[in-house]
Amino acid sequence: MLPKVLALVSIGRHPQSGRERRAEQDGRAVEMGLCLQERQLMHLSVAHAGNADSSVLRQYAGMGLSKLSVLAQQANEDVLSPLIDYVEAQQASMVLMGVRSEMGQSSGMLPYLLAERLGWPLLPRVAEIQSIEEGVAQVLLALPRGQRRLVSVALPFVATLDNAAKAPRQTAFGPGQRADIEVINTTSIADEVAAQWQFTPAKPRPKRMKVVKAKTAADRFKAATAKPVGGGGKVLKNETVEEKAQAIFDFLLEEKVIR
Amino acid sequence: MSQYDALFEPLNINKLTIRNRIVSTAHAEVYATDGGMTTDRYVKYYEEKAKGGCGLCICGGSSVVSIDSPQSWWSSVNLSTDRIIPHFQNLADAVHKHGGKIMIQITHMGRRSRWDGENWPNLMSPSGIREPVHRATCKTIEVEEIWRVIGDFVQAARRAKEGGLDGVELSAVHQHMIDQFWSPRVNKRTDEWGGTFEGRMKFGMEVLKAVREEVGPDFVVGMRITGDEFHPDGLNHEDMKQIAQYYDATGMVDYFGVVGSGCDTHNTLANVIPNMSYPPEPFLHLAAGIKEVVNVPVIHAQNIKDPNQAKRILEAGYVDFVGMTRAHIADPHFIAKIKMDQVDQIRQCVGANYCIDRQYQGLDVLCVQNTATSREYMGLPHIIEKTTGPIRNVVVVGGGPGGLEAARVAAERGHKVTLIEKAPELGGQISLAAKAPQRDQIAGISRWLIMEVERLGVEVRLDTAADADLIQSLNPEVCVLCTGGRPFLEQNPEWGAEEGLVVSTWDILNGSVEPGKNVLIYDTICEFSGMSAADYLASKGSLVELVTDDIKPGVGIGGTTFPTYYRSLYEKEVIMTSDMLLEKVYREDDKLVAVLENEYTGQQEERVVDQVVVENGTRPNEELYYALKANSVNKGQIDNEALFDIKPQPQLLADKLDGMLLWRLGDCVSQRNIHAAMYDALRLCKDL
Amino acid sequence: MIFDWLIPSLIATLLVLAAIGALRRVNFWRAGQAEKVDMWAGLLAMPKRYLHDLHHVVERDKYMSRTHVATGGGFVLAMVLVILVHLFDIQSRILAWMLLAALGMMFCGALFVFKRRLNPPSRLSKGPWMRLPKSLLTFAITFFVLTLPAAGILPESLSLSNIGLTLVSLVLALLVLLSLGEMLFGMTWGGPMKHAFAGALHLAFHRRPERFGGGRSTGLKPANLGGESHGVAKPEDFKWNQLLGFDACVQCGRCEAMCPAFAAGQPLNPKKLIQDMVVGLAGGTDEKYAGSPYPNVPVGKASGSPQEIITEGLVSADTLWSCTTCRACVEECPMMIEHVDAIVDMRRFLTLEKGDTPNKGAEVLENIIATDNPNGYAPGSRTHWAADQNLAVMKDVKKAEVLFWVSDGAFDMRSQRILRAFVKLLKAANVNVAILGDEERDSGDVARRLGDDATFQSLAKRNLATLAQYKFSTLVTTDPHAFHCLKNEYADFDQAGALKDVEVLHHTTFLNRLIEQGMLQVDRFKGGKVTYHDPCYLGRYNGEYDSPRALLSSLGIEVAEMERSGYRSRCCGGGGGAPITDIPGERRIADMRMEDVAATGAELVAVGCQQCTAMLEGVVEPRPQVRDIAEIMAEHLVEQLVEHTVEGAA
Amino acid sequence: MTEHEDILRRDPRAEWIARNRLHPLHQAMTQVSAVVRGPSGLIRKNPHQVGFIGPNGIKRIDRLAGNGQTATGAKRRSSAAQEVTLPLHQVVEPNAYIIVVPDMAGGRLTAQDKDILGLAHELAKQRKALNADENLAVVAVCFGESKEAQFDEAGVDRLIHLLSAEYEGFAPEKRLQALLQIESIYQPKHWLFPDSVHGGTDLALRLAVKLDERPAAQAWQVSIDTTTCRAASGSQDIQRETPRILMILEECGQAIDETRHEVLPLALEVESSVEVRLEDKGLIAVDPNAVPLAEAEFILSAGNGIHNWQQFHDCAALLGATEGASRVAVDDGYMPRMRQVGASGTWVTARVYVAVGISGAIQHMQGIGQCDKIVAINTDAGCDMVKRADLAVIADSEEVLAVLCRLAQQHTGKTLEQTETTSEVSHVA
Known part of the structure; x- marks a missing residue:
């Protein structure tokens, strides 16, 4: 039996239209999972924590997933515990997801919390998994300025995907429509801390100009x-x-x- | 869409939609005549910009609202009479027809003017302090006059509105009346029109309120302000933020135009229209600072010339509109070329400041490199149409600006053009001029011409000295000689040019003579070459004394350019000596001794130096002309009547040329300048 | 004759075999998907369709037209008479003479067929088709001889020895077997004569009966969304009458000769594609195919069957993506086969099921989904181009006489010049016009041609919902692709009747009306020679060839026509998403089209499509200039000027 | 400078000679004193007192011989820029800490790091205003080898420098362990990290998870009470209470520029007990020209001083540099427009920018304003690029590049062909 890779996907936001779409990096996570599956290194499953009715889920599914699991959650709920339960239930040995979500808090905490709670190492900003042999993966990390670093790590682990990873494949309408969206009901834990926070639309922040501090x-x-x-x-x-x-x-x- | 989308995002000023983010900001055109009426020339000048795609034109820099703010010195627009209204209607229609918007800057210039002409008025300012740049004394304005001027603003705004213009810009910049009241440097009043912040603001506020009341809420009223006067006793950036915020809070100002630097000294004046020595957008931070504190759009100009640069500024959100005024003088089709995906064909402003330096002398604004600008009304084209007549064999000799322009225009007409140049590269004297410190940008003129000539398929022969045989072998129907000149060192034999006691500025700039340690430059011309050679030598570590028989070194250079030379020369401790003639140079041991004579006393003195550089202009290279003249159909003569009238040379009207047509232009006739050579080239060749 | 029974039995046997073959063939077709066809009406209409409607397509090749009338007509008549005379042995001199005449006619025709086959053009398939003229001649001669006695020209029995008679009889029987085998057995078992059988039925059961009688039917049929599969994966996924249509192909190669992708060396040959479909519907390989291959693709490697995925062995996906959907093949096909429908059907499978749209396809589709435009621009920037045009927006005015459908040229700086020129003309003619502004969306053309009918349908429905909110009597657009969608393809989704009483026009048609009504005045054109390039989606798709030419002529331009113009115009290479899928060939289609232009000596090529403009301008200079007709018109517009009188001005 | 500089020195005899125009030494004395420094320190000139009478009886000036006006102006004004010593900010016996963990990309504080140090001091000031007893020190934690020479001017009161090789490269586990140790010893009031791809985000999140804190991510407005964070791919702002761990975006603080700081070392003994599960195998070669110009770390840029273009391309390939160009080189058609550096092209951020044959038009200089180190190869020692450069060689570019190519080949042991084939990185998964 092949070890399992779990790709976690979220709802993205198109930068121009603001409309929902596949999130850039999460799509890459699915792509990487599919490639690992095609290379017969791992078996992929994909999950989303949130609203099962989003049409974006069909877009992810259209990449060639027969099933996509949704841990039913309202917005503003803490998805961590249900996810941990799910990962454990799946007996996954690799979890892939984007660095930051394109909607909501975008704090980037989730993969780290997952890794910590699972007791797994975390690889940030992965560009490519070169090989997995005897449970050890050779992973290329994306560094700034287009540079790459090779890291080796034993399964299981959590990894976040950089934009340098292979772009997600095209989504196909038919399979996307037909895919089984499996809704898993989970206990909901409200995120009470974030409920205190104020969300407002952001204005652009121009880059700083030269600061002239001279007195005279x-x-x-x-x-x-x-x-x-x-x-x-x-x-x-x-x-x-x-x-x-x-x-x-x-x-x-x-x-x-x-x- | 393209990488330049940021330029093309429309934005509203008040209710007025501006189609893109590019503005031709207010500048004095010096084209209004007949007591400050906008003319056909004026209309066509702005129409060309609108046709080329410019979003908003703010015309009439320093257009006056009162009869005691003289306009005649700079032929600016006079809004003190209803006579202007139909003129405005023509202007507005011409611009609107092409989707552009047009506003006018209105002002009372207060002390920043000249009184000695036209109506000989007493000039006025808040506290009667003299303005140094215009050497203008003035009286202290009285309260009755203040209210009268406010009324004049109102009437002027009404006339602009009735004339169909899209808005007015109140000038509170460049030390006009409004900012004369603002600035503690010149407002020393203790009455309600000065003293406190509110007091200093009062005049501008009353003008704004009265104008707004007259024109209603929807007509655009903008304000042009400085971002920092850079005077110790003037308004600094924080002051200006406070002022901008104060006016913005009224909700009556629709936009702010921000200019870095004050300009009532020669040195600060040069900042206002930064020439080629300045970094790109040097004062953007001041405009961005104002934008941070106001709620309406902010426009900023000053050394923004390139589409990528504009895009970067707009994308970053520092300001809402970029002013690209000189960029449009150099190429009114700037926007159209971006849209046509011809960015490399944009004739980019190089910051030679020929335009503004002429303006400060009361001369009409012209572009050093685009001689069609403001001559649209005469029929000089920016886009040169292909000929429908015969395709001719044209040979141009000389690859300086005149020759390049002649080749370009002839090639645009669709002719077969050969360009012959003696040197291994094109550019002529421009290449020399570009060697000087902070003058490298001038090479942009020839670089554009070279790229165009290449694009148009002109056959260029470098390293080729043309003689009559070569020309005849090419069998041209039209031969244009632009062979330039050579330094004129032999005028005074006592200088010892023959013996090599003196060298030319060309020798220095092109590196053929090593800089001496202690150098005397004698400059009779007082334009760029002498100053450039001095700056060049000083930057190489030479001790330099720049001597002229004229009033001062660089006296022929305009008001926004000589200050940057002076900054550089004084910094490098170049000594500038005027009123001295170079009488003689002789050798003493390993040194040279230059004998100078004071023009007014005849007193002589000597300098012991190891290099004497003379700038005495050029003599034409006319040998080839005389060798070809006899065999040409026109005997080398140009019909001046046709030339000045922008008409085809008479020989071209015939069906067939009976032999070679020979023209010469540029310095191979007599020493003039880049514009002169290129103007002749364009007007001669556009009808080929 | 000694074996009197021989010939009739041969005829009878072959007729029976043919009948069996026909049933077998019909079964192949029936493997396709159900499609409602009015069988009887079709059958009744068939003779007229054949004799009249088809005629002017065939008539384009006069030689073959006449040849076919003689051969085909002669054969059909002869065959009926043969059955009467030789099978049922009706003794009638008149019939015999009629038969002789028919055979004579057929013989003459067959001679021309023979002649054509002596040195056939490359577009014609060889193989069995090479023996067809011989079979025809044999048939004509043999039955001529056999009929001579019945006509009374030869005695019933000749004075030959028995052996001689036997020999002659055997030889004649053999010839009958050979020729009638070709004609009857071959007709239903897959010989060249199959075209007569399938062709006749194809005409009767054609999927677009509107095309007969001068009608035009070019809109794609909607895909059914939501099923187990989308589009055509296997031959049996085609409608049954599409399969029938493939069988009708005569392999004349007129499609091949017209196909721009084939000429550009891209791996597409419409004739081969149809033949591959035939292989697919019957099962087998393409070994026997004897025509030109797909450029640079060897023949003989392809195999398929009704239940096998077409793109896995029969036809490569690149072949399908090479098509520009220009309809040149369809326009040219004498059998009225619908190549483009088939190609898009197969693309639907690749896109909707496989998610395998090549090159920029995926990105473009994703952009269209997320932003309603192919390049992913902010939807709110759609009207930026018009900031200086003072155009009424429907949201504000709610109604206007004319709605100007701007299309995605709104985002492209080159196309914006066309839009501005058109607006200038509209203003000059004082047309009461409005635009949808940011409410407009991509028409869905590209998505649909790329096979994404889900996105197309979504856009169509949303656009129609927007249109339904406003009142206008005319919709005009400068984009022939949007024009086609709105005019011909939106109706399938227009439940609310948003476009019911609306006249949808291309801008050249509209402008021509303005000129005719004297609403626009233009100067004479002063430049050099001008040619006109017919955009496929304007010309072949919508039959508008005249208005653009009328407009040019209003400028005083005498169009220097290209050899391929009008319905035979060569595509610019920009349709069907071809620039997006970008299948490599040996050369670019646009370059070839520019050569067509250059061959006329024109300095300017007038166009009526922003896509064509973009493609043709993409050809490296030096080349003739490219302008939309609206641009040329606007440049020559006579404008009324208002000069404000300036008192005291010199 | 001596301690006597305030006392005015007089030479009465010289003054007498200067007054007496008939004194034989008068000329010589006054020539020297034509320019003196006045009592206020400004230059004082006597324009009448220059030159001397030459052999022909004509006044003569010979500046080299020391009788011109500048004779005493030994130092030119341009070079007279004074070294200003900034006041030292001292924190004696601190009792509270704000810890900044800078990225130190390339071994130096980045602009973002410096801004964050400034922000740390701003927070310290705010805390101090509330609680005067708090004696806060801003501590920087620096991992691995450092080239930074100006921690003091950047606002580092205390420095924890963990030099051990185990912190080099990619060592988040080791680094985290150290941070946890710091946490337990110093209990910092705030942890500030750059929110950056250089590792700041990663380390911050690791720490936050371990400490069970909800950090402020993409924070851009920070006071001790409230923090504003960017969220939802830049489309939203979150306002929240300021947490203990903050990840700060670029340009969200004012770098220190008016004080010097002590940079006193804080020792830290780290027990190396952590299990290392992520094994760093080092950096992988990438195709330098596939890196966007604006992001490239190392640029070899060509101007009109290049005549052998093949050599230039070869040299860039051998050095592994991304290619750039001046406007002139592009206008002349030698390089594509996308390679143009400067105001009208791309603004670059390279750590090292090598300008070959580029004299430095002002527009070009603007485009390289954010580069760390500039190397100039030029024949003109007076050009602006040489003035701006950290290292300049005055020589013909072709000769220098030839040697550089050879050195690069010797260094890597690879020829050009080998360089080109190994620089591809392909996507496998």
Whole structure:
């Protein structure tokens, strides 16, 4: 029997229209699960905690899922406990999901809470699972600036998916409509802490401009119009070309941009 | 849609929908005549921008509301009479027809003017303090006059509205009457019109209230303000935020235009229209600061010239509209070209400030590189149509701005064009000019021309010195000579150019002569090359003295450009000496001695230096012209009547040319400037 | 004759065999899905459909038209008479003479068929089709000879030896077997003559009977949503009369010759596709196919059966995605086969069931679902282009004479120029017009052509619900694709009658009316030579060939027609989602179309479609300029100017 | 500077000579004193007192010989920028802590880190205002090797520097363990993390889970009472009470710029008992040109000083640098528009930006304003790029690049072809 991978999906939000859609990273979690299944490394199941009636669930299902389980929850309910129960009941050995939800609090806590409660390690921002051999996975993490890091970890684990992971496959209408949306009734625990919080529509936050703190008018004027200068840089003029190039090369090594 | 969507998102000002985020902000055009009436030229100038897609044009920088705020010096628009209304109607129709919106800036300039002309008025300001840039003394304004001027604002706004314009912009910037009252630097009053914050605000507030009452709630009334005067005794950024907030709270202002810097000194004036030495959008932070505290849209101009730059500013949300005024002077089809996916074909403003520097001399605003701008009414085209006549073989000699423009225009007409250049690269004197510190942007002029010439399939032959044989072998129907000039060092034999005692600024800038340690530059021209050479040498570590026989070094350079040279030269301790003639240069040991003579006393003095650089203008390279002249059908002559009238040269009207048509233009005729050469090239070649 | 019984028995046997074959064939078709057809009406209408309606499609190839009348007509007549004369042995000189005449006619026709087959064009299939003229000639000659006695030209018994007679009789019998075998047995068992049998029934039971009698039926049929499967996965998923239609193919290759994808070297050949469908419905492989293959796809590897998934062995998905849905094949088909319906049916399976729309397809569909436009722009930015146009919006005005359907060109800077030009013309003619503004949605054209009928239907229903709120008598659009959807495809979902009494027009039609009514004045065009490119969705889909030309002629332009224009216009390559699925070929369709343009020497190609404009402008320069007719009109509009009098102005 | 600088020094004899124009030494003395520093410290000039009478009886100025006006202006104004020593902010015997765990991406404090240190001090100030007894120190926790030289100016009162190699690279478990230890020893009032992809978010969430706290994620407005967080992919704000653990977005505090701080080390003994389940196998090579220019860490950028374009591309490939270009190089058609750096192109954020043959048009300089380190290769020692550079070599670019290519090959032991084939990262799952 293949070990199980569980992809947890949430309802996303289209950045332009604000409409519901597959969440970018959660879709990638399903995609990764499907790939693992196709490679016969794991068996995929997919679950959502929330409203079973959302048409977005059909979009996830349309990726080729015969069944999608919904842990029925209202908005503002704490989904953690039902999820833990579900993961344990499923005997999953890998849980995949997005880094942050596109709706609601977007705190990114859920995967960490899950991992902690399950006692599993957590891998953040996974780009790719290269292999799983004898229960040990070789995982590529996405780092800033397009960089990648290879990490090896033994199953079971929780992983969050970076946008660098393979994009979710197309959703197909027919299978999506026909998929079995299995509703699992769960006990609901209201999130009383968050109920205290105030939610308001956000205004865009422009990036900070240069801050001119100069006191005098002349200095403010200069600060505004000055050209960027570094000052105090090393200048090699009379050395040989070899020495000059070596200096640059050493600099690059020191800054660790050459490895 | 495209990567530039942020530019094309419409936005309302009051109830007026502006189709995109690009504004041509108020500037003095110097095109109004007949006592400040907008003319055909004026209308066509703005119509071209609207046709090119500009969202909002705010015309008539410093258009006056009162008869004692003179307009004649800068031929600005006069709103003090109902005579202006039908003129406005023509203007509004022309712009509206193309989906653009047009407003006008209205103001009383107070002390910032000249009194010595037209009606010879007494100028007025809150406390009668002299304005240094215009050298204008004035009286202290009396309360009766204050109320009269407020009434004038009201009437002016009414005329703008009746004329069908979309709004008015109250100028409270550039030290006009309103901000003269605001600024503690010039408002020393102790009555209700000064003293406290509210007192200083009162005049502007009364103007605003009265104007708003006249025009009703829906007509756009905006306000242009500074973001920081940069004067120790002036208004700083925090003051301006407070002022903006104060006016914004009335709900009567529909937008704020924000300008960085005051401008009542030569040095601050240069900030207002930042030339090529400035970083991009140097004062955006001031406008963004104002935007943080007001609820209405904010417009900001100042060194925003590039679509990507504009996009970045708008996407970041620093301001709501970007002013791209000089960008539109350089290319009124700026927006259209973005929309046509021809971003690389936009003729980008390089910040040469030829436009504004002419304006400050009371001359009509022209673009150094786009000679069609504001000459639309004469029939000079921005978009050059293909000829429907015969396709001609055109040979252009010389790849400077004149030659490049001639080649470009001829190629746009659909002719077969060959461009011959002696040097290994195109650009002519522009390439030299671009070598100086902070002047590199000027190469944008030739870079655009080169890209266009390439796009249009002109055959370019570099490293080729043209002679009569070569020209004849190419068998051109039209030959345009733009062979430029060469430094004129032999005027005074005593300078010793023959013996190599003096070198030219060209030698310095193109690097063919190493900078000396202690250098004297003698500059009789007092425009860019001498200053640039001085700046170049000083930046290489030379000790430089810049000597001229004129009134001051760089006296020929306009008001927004000489200050940035001065900043740079003083910083590098270049000594500037005026009124001295270079009489003689002689060698003494390993040194050179330059003998200078005071023009007014005849007193002589010497400088011991190791390099003498002379800038004495150029002499035309006319050898090729004389070699070709005799064999040309027109004997090299250009029909000035047709030329000045923007009509085709008479030979072109015939069905067939009976031989080679020969024209020469640019410095190979006599030394003028980039604009002159390119203007001739355009008006000659547009009818080819 | 010594074996008097021989010939009649041969004829009888073959007729019986043919009947068995026919039943077998009918069973193949019956494996398809049910579709309501008025059988009797169809059968009764069939002769007229054949003799009249089909005629002018066939007539486009005059040589073949006449040949076919002689051969086919001769054969049908002869066959009836053969049965009377030789099977039922009705002794009538008149009948015999009639038979001779029919055979003579058939012989003449067959001679031309023979001649055509001597050096056949590449579009014609070879293989069994090469022997058909021989069979025809044999049939004609053999029965001519056999009928001579009955006509009294030859005596009943010739003075030949018994052996001679026997030999002659045997030879004749053999020839009868061969030729009649081809004609009867082959007709129902899959020989070239199958086309006569299936073709006749296809005409009778055609899925779009409106097409006969000059009608036009181009809208796709709605997919049933919600079942166990969507679209056509296996041959048996086609409607039964679609299967019948495939069998009607004569492999003349006129579709192939017209197909832009085939010409571009993309893996599509409509004729091969139909033949593959035949393989699928009957089971087997394509080994016997003797026509041009799909470019760069070897023949003989494909196999299928009614119950096998088509794209798993019979036809590659790339073949289906290569189609631009330009309908050139359908327009050209003398058997009125509906290639595009079949292709979209199969695409529906790939998209709705497999989620396998190639390249940008998935992204585009997802965008359409989430934002109602293919590129995922904010729905609220749909009207940005019109910020300076002062257009009335339906939400505000509730009614207008004309509703301008802007379409997704609203998001594209190039297309916006067309929109602005059209608005300028509308304003100049003082048309009472309004737009839907941000309430408009993508028409669903692309989604539908990409097989996503679920999204198409959702958009259609929502658009119709919006339209139903407002009053207008005319709907006009500059986008032929939206035009087609609104005019021909929305009706299936228009329960509320939102478009019931609305005239849906393309802008060229509308503008032409304005010109005719004198509402617009235009200057003479001063440029060089102009040609006109017929957009598929305007021309072939909607039959509008004249208005664009009339408009150009109102500008004084004499259109330098391309060789392929009007109903034979070559597609720009932009339809059917082809630029989205982007199946590689040897060249680009748009490049070929631009060559067509260049061949006329035109400096300007006028278009009436933003998609065509985009495709043709995508061809690298130097090339002729591309302008929508609205743009050309707007540039030459005579505008009334109001000059404000300026007192004292010089 | 000496302690006597305030006392005015006089030379009465010199003053007498200066007054007496007939004194034989008068000329020589006054030449030197044509420029003096006045009592207020400003330059004082006597414009009449320059030059001397030359051999022809004509007044002569020879600035090099020291009789021009600048003779005494030994230092040019431009270089006279004064080093200002900022006042030292001291926290003696702190009794409360705010802990900042900076990303230290590339071994230095990022702008976000600095803003958060500033925010930490702002919170400290607010707390102090409520409770004067609280003597708060802002502590930075720094893992692994650091190149940061200015913790003091960034506002670090105390520094916990965990240098051990086990914290290097990807070591969230080890780092978390250390943080937990800090928690138990110092009981900080707040934990501040950058909400960032550099690891700040990850570590914060790990800590929050362990401490059973509900952290403020994507916080952008923070006071000691209330915190505003971005939520729902930026479409909503949440206002909530300020928790103990905060993950702070970029540009949400004002970096310290008016004080210096002590950077006193706080020792931390960490028992290494934690079980390491995530094993770091190191960084994997990626195709540098697949990295978006705006994000690239290391850019080799070309201007019109490049003549051998193939060599430039080869060099970028060998060094593993993303390619950039100046506007001129793009306009001239040597590089695609998408590679253009500057005001009219892309603003880049590289840690190291190598400008080859780019003199530094002001628009270009704007585009590289956020780069950490600039290296210039140029023939013009006076150009702006050289002035801005941390390391500049004045040489022909072709020669330098040739050596760089060779050094890179020696370093990696790979040829160009090998570099190109190994730089692909494919998606498997």
